[in-house]
Amino acid sequence: MTDVFxxxxxxxxxFAVGNAKQAAHYxxxxxxxxxxxxxxxxxxxxxxxxxxxxxxxxxxVIKGAVRAGTDLARHVAEHSDGVIDLAxxxxxxxxxxxxxxxxxxRGLEEPYSLEDEHGKVMLAAVATYGETRHTLVDRSNYNGPxxxxxxxxxxxxxxxxxxxxxxxxxxxxxxxxxxLGKMDExxxxxxxxxxxxxxxxxIGDDIATEYSALMSKVVADGTRKVKFPLNEPAVxxxxxxxxxxxxxxxxxxxxxxxxxxxxxLTAVDHMRAVGVEFxxxxxSYYDDPELRARIGKVRAPIEExxxxxxxxxxxxxxxxxxxxxKPVQDRPTVFFExxxxxxxxxxxxxxxxxxxxxxxxxxxxxxxx
Numbered sequence: 001m002t003d004v005f006x007x008x009x010x011x012x013x014x015f016a017v018g019n020a021k022q023a024a025h026y027x028x029x030x031x032x033x034x035x036x037x038x039x040x041x042x043x044x045x046x047x048x049x050x051x052x053x054x055x056x057x058x059x060x061v062i063k064g065a066v067r068a069g070t071d072l073a074r075h076v077a078e079h080s081d082g083v084i085d086l087a088x089x090x091x092x093x094x095x096x097x098x099x100x101x102x103x104x105x106r107g108l109e110e111p112y113s114l115e116d117e118h119g120k121v122m123l124a125a126v127a128t129y130g131e132t133r134h135t136l137v138d139r140s141n142y143n144g145p146x147x148x149x150x151x152x153x154x155x156x157x158x159x160x161x162x163x164x165x166x167x168x169x170x171x172x173x174x175x176x177x178x179x180l181g182k183m184d185e186x187x188x189x190x191x192x193x194x195x196x197x198x199x200x201x202x203i204g205d206d207i208a209t210e211y212s213a214l215m216s217k218v219v220a221d222g223t224r225k226v227k228f229p230l231n232e233p234a235v236x237x238x239x240x241x242x243x244x245x246x247x248x249x250x251x252x253x254x255x256x257x258x259x260x261x262x263x264x265l266t267a268v269d270h271m272r273a274v275g276v277e278f279x280x281x282x283x284s285y286y287d288d289p290e291l292r293a294r295i296g297k298v299r300a301p302i303e304e305x306x307x308x309x310x311x312x313x314x315x316x317x318x319x320x321x322x323x324x325x326k327p328v329q330d331r332p333t334v335f336f337e338x339x340x341x342x343x344x345x346x347x348x349x350x351x352x353x354x355x356x357x358x359x360x361x362x363x364x365x366x367x368x369x
Contacts (some may be wrong), residue, residue: 005099005194007090009225010171011137012052012059013257014085016075017329020064023081024051025156026328027060030276031259031336032160032167037145038153041066045149048072052146052153056169058259061085061146075131081329083254086128086174087135088226093122096136100126103193108133118144126193129178129186129230130252160270167267168259172339173218173227173347177245177255183215183232190219190228199227200347214242218347229347231255241360244368248331256324258337264321265300267338268308277326279362281309295319299342311348318343332366 017023027033033053040049047070051062063084065073075084090096094111101107109125119142125135145152159165178186190196196219215234220227233242245255261267272278285291286306295314298305298321305312310323321340327333339348 003195003222005090005096005196005221006092007088007194007221007223007226009057009089010059010174011087011089011135011139012061012085013083013171013174013254014061014063014087014135015081016063016072016079016084017081018064018076020049020051020062023064024053024062027053027062028156030271030274031055032162032165032270033058033060034155034159034165035153037147037150039150043149043151050150052150055166055259058168058171059146079131079250079253080248080331080333082249082334083174083257084131085125085133085135086228086254087137089137089139091138091140093124093136093138097124097126100136100193105189105193109135111136114148116144116148118142118148121147123147128189129176129182132176132253162266162270163263167270168261168338170260172258172260172337172341173229174257175229175231175255176252177231177242177249178252179246180233182252183217183230186230187217187219194221196221196226196228199224200229214240224345239363239368241363244363244366245333247368249333254334256335256337258322258339261338261340264310264323264338264340265304265308268310268323271325271338272308276328278309279324279326281311285311313344313346313348315344315346315349317345320344320346320348322348326362332363332368 024035028035033055035051036054037052039045047066049064049066053060063072097111106127108127111122111124114121121142122138123135125133127133160167187198199218199220201217214231216229216231218227218229231242233240286302292302295312298312298319310321312319312321319342323338325336327335
């Protein structure tokens with residue numbers, strides 16, 4: 001079958017934040033990322049600054065407004081810190097954009113090129129849920145640090161003392177929260193516009209607790225290089241984590257970014273030591289004999305996972321280890337997941353109940369349950 005929208009992978013996760021200098025320092029220190037490029041007033045960018053951070057193939061671009069009155073400043077004032085762009089690298093920007101617009105996507109930027117001494121980059125952009133966008137990028141003819149207009153920049157702090165100096169190696173998936181009744185619309189959007197398939201879905205008791213519920217479907221390209229789970233709230237006794245997100249973010253947006261690591265134990269140890277807060281899983285999760293029977297043998301003793309509060313799940317393809325941070329800004333919106341896969345292509349379905357109960361405990365502390 002012809003791939004109507006071929007992709008090479010995720011290009012960048014772009015954040016809009018209130019203080020980009022401090023956010024870049026946080027992701028460098030706490031997440032072990034390496035600054036590689038920068039733009040700002042010193043480079044001719046009068047209205048905004050941007051710090052480009054990398055870890056393996058994962059790339060974060062942290063943007064902040066230099067002055068009031070810009071769209072970037074408005075976005076941060078309305079939504080607080082969050083993700084504004086899930087940029088996708090494609091082999092042919094013009095073809096991808098034509099496919100997207102022809103299938104009903106709303107265009108934000110028609111195809112254009114940027115050039116400097118390092119070569120040429122092709123770009124375009126289409127809208128998705130809320131104010132989130134997908135910038136389409138072809139950098140096959142470019143060898144600069146990020147994009148024309150950016151200059152090479154040194155790391156902010158030394159690399160962490162872990163294997164290869166990296167806490168994580170790639171973006172595994174990016175999760176979006178949308179309004180009640182809108183999930184299927186956006187699943188259809190990705191099918192129609194990008195040819196993505198419905199990789200998984202979680203509804204009903206799979207994804208509910210005593211108090212709150214949500215529904216989730218996962219869309220992905222044919223190679224599974226780009227995976228976008230989509231969540232919507234479900235009717236329940238109390239306010240779900242999706243309702244809380246939509247209220248405090250002011251509408252749909254990116255809820256969390258999952259980061260693929262090859263050593264989750266070391267990653268958690270480093271991140272916790274420098275102040276990153278993770279959701280706490282109770283002892284009863286690890287002491288459950290059904291869990292131990294279901295997961296079988298994994299690479300780390302269950303006691304080591306328990307000590308770090310790391311979750312484990314197994315499916316027909318293998319197993320995975322995962323843990324979730326608390327929100328990383330003042331509003332209870334964006335958070336991160338660390339995931340270490342051993343064959344499993346899933347998303348930790350067996351952990352949903354434990355995870356959501358942990359989130360509910362945090363919601364209750366905030367007075368938002």
